[in-house]
Amino acid sequence: MTYQDLAAGEILFHQNDPATAIFAVESGRVSLIHYTEAGKTVNHYSVMTGEYFAEVALFNEIYVCTVIAEIPSRIVSFPKQVFLTALAQDPDLSTAFIEQLARRLHYTKLLLELRGIRSARERVLHYLRVMTPPNKKTVSLNRPLKQIAGDIGISPEVFSRTLTQLQNERLITRVRRRITLND
Amino acid sequence: MTYQDLAAGEILFHQNDPATAIFAVESGRVSLIHYTEAGKTVNHYSVMTGEYFAEVALFNEIYVCTVIAEIPSRIVSFPKQVFLTALAQDPDLSTAFIEQLARRLHYTKLLLELRGIRSARERVLHYLRVMTPPNKKTVSLNRPLKQIAGDIGISPEVFSRTLTQLQNERLITRVRRRITLND
DNA sequence: CGCATAGTTGACTACGCTCAACCCTGGTGG
DNA sequence: CCACCAGGGTTGAGCGTAGTCAACTATGCG
Numbered sequence: 001m002t003y004q005d006l007a008a009g010e011i012l013f014h015q016n017d018p019a020t021a022i023f024a025v026e027s028g029r030v031s032l033i034h035y036t037e038a039g040k041t042v043n044h045y046s047v048m049t050g051e052y053f054a055e056v057a058l059f060n061e062i063y064v065c066t067v068i069a070e071i072p073s074r075i076v077s078f079p080k081q082v083f084l085t086a087l088a089q090d091p092d093l094s095t096a097f098i099e100q101l102a103r104r105l106h107y108t109k110l111l112l113e114l115r116g117i118r119s120a121r122e123r124v125l126h127y128l129r130v131m132t133p134p135n136k137k138t139v140s141l142n143r144p145l146k147q148i149a150g151d152i153g154i155s156p157e158v159f160s161r162t163l164t165q166l167q168n169e170r171l172i173t174r175v176r177r178r179i180t181l182n183d
Numbered sequence: 184m185t186y187q188d189l190a191a192g193e194i195l196f197h198q199n200d201p202a203t204a205i206f207a208v209e210s211g212r213v214s215l216i217h218y219t220e221a222g223k224t225v226n227h228y229s230v231m232t233g234e235y236f237a238e239v240a241l242f243n244e245i246y247v248c249t250v251i252a253e254i255p256s257r258i259v260s261f262p263k264q265v266f267l268t269a270l271a272q273d274p275d276l277s278t279a280f281i282e283q284l285a286r287r288l289h290y291t292k293l294l295l296e297l298r299g300i301r302s303a304r305e306r307v308l309h310y311l312r313v314m315t316p317p318n319k320k321t322v323s324l325n326r327p328l329k330q331i332a333g334d335i336g337i338s339p340e341v342f343s344r345t346l347t348q349l350q351n352e353r354l355i356t357r358v359r360r361r362i363t364l365n366d
Numbered sequence: 367c368g369c370a371t372a373g374t375t376g377a378c379t380a381c382g383c384t385c386a387a388c389c390c391t392g393g394t395g396g
Numbered sequence: 397c398c399a400c401c402a403g404g405g406t407t408g409a410g411c412g413t414a415g416t417c418a419a420c421t422a423t424g425c426g
Contacts, residue, residue, distance in 0.1 A: 055288065091277070120414065161375080340383080340384085
């Protein structure tokens with residue numbers, strides 16, 4: 001397990017490089033980029049602080065994308081074989097890793113579902129309902145609203161507007177980042 | 184590990200039921216539905232043949248959604264504790280399960296990425312590039328453009344317009360449903 | 367007491383949706 | 397062989413909503 005500091009624009013690894021490690025962002029933000037035959041970039045998403053990436057590299061011979069730092073970032077890397085044998089030998093670790101993957105998969109699917117909804121109003125309502133813990137009515141959004149807006153797929157401004165609109169309609173009650181649903 | 188056959192409309196389990204198992208669809212299709220406090224459904228996506236679902240139930244006390252069969256379906260269920268202890272005791276199984284989760288997470292993220300692209304133009308380009316077989320430049324869309332538009336998440340009209348626009352810009356060449364990329 | 371960052375609000379723009387008419391192709395029957 | 401029809405596909409016009417840019421406020425931190 002080693003640390004690497006990347007400057008903005010610095011490349012961590014290239015698509016088709018042999019896959020040797022799995023990574024996590026300790027601080028900063030990196031972008032995953034996909035190249036086609038023609039050399040055009042077709043796909044990128046950003047990985048934020050605290051997230052793993054290149055998990056799929058554990059099971060592939062080569063990386064399927066190129067990773068570049070968007071802003072100065074500190075990256076933790078775990079050599080692939082070390083990580084795999086650790087997983088095989090330590091049931092607690094592998095269970096914990098499975099749990100992380102399962103939760104992230106679940107969350108990602110929810111986001112995908114969200115993207116099918118056109119209206120910002122409905123999308124935000126849907127998001128709030130989904131994020132509210134079972135049997136509770138209040139959810140506290142403990143991340144910058146910017147980021148949440150990004151997850152939902154709308155601009156921060158519209159997110160802000162929509163929240164105040166919903167509050168005016170008495171559909172939600174809001175105190176800072178604690179939001180209560182009044183169904 | 185047991186099998187269950189569901190008729191169309193039959194319910195496998197309800198939201199808030201104690202989580203006792205993890206499932207896979209052997210044949211058919213089931214729908215995952217989310218209920219709010221007020222009883223309104225807020226979320227659903229479909230699980231196709233060959234896919235696991237309720238993985239997150241492994242780590243939760245209760246199910247977070249209700250599962251209903253859309254069409255007659257055969258479901259395989261693995262009791263939660265059995266599956267968890269099997270994972271802990273069998274490194275090969277846990278590694279295989281991790282691999283599945285990692286791949287599905289990756290694929291889901293790709294779909295999410297596509298939906299995240301605002302501009303119809305860029306979204307269509309991205310889609311075409313992703314759909315084009317490796318080492319080829321031509322893709323043939325052998326389904327009604329309507330359906331494809333639905334997959335991409337834009338209206339058929341806009342899809343049509345966008346294709347002709349791209350053709351005018353010489354970015355693509357189009358003969359009926361065969362499309363060639365001119366990067 | 368500033369400074370940086372997050373969040374809010376306003377004005378304007380632009381893009382995609384909707385509805386509608388039209389075109390084109392393939393199939394069917396007279 | 398043509399007339400008709402149905403469906404997918406294309407194009408046009410107008411509208412609405414979310415994005416953008418900008419100014420401003422609030423909050424947290426040194």
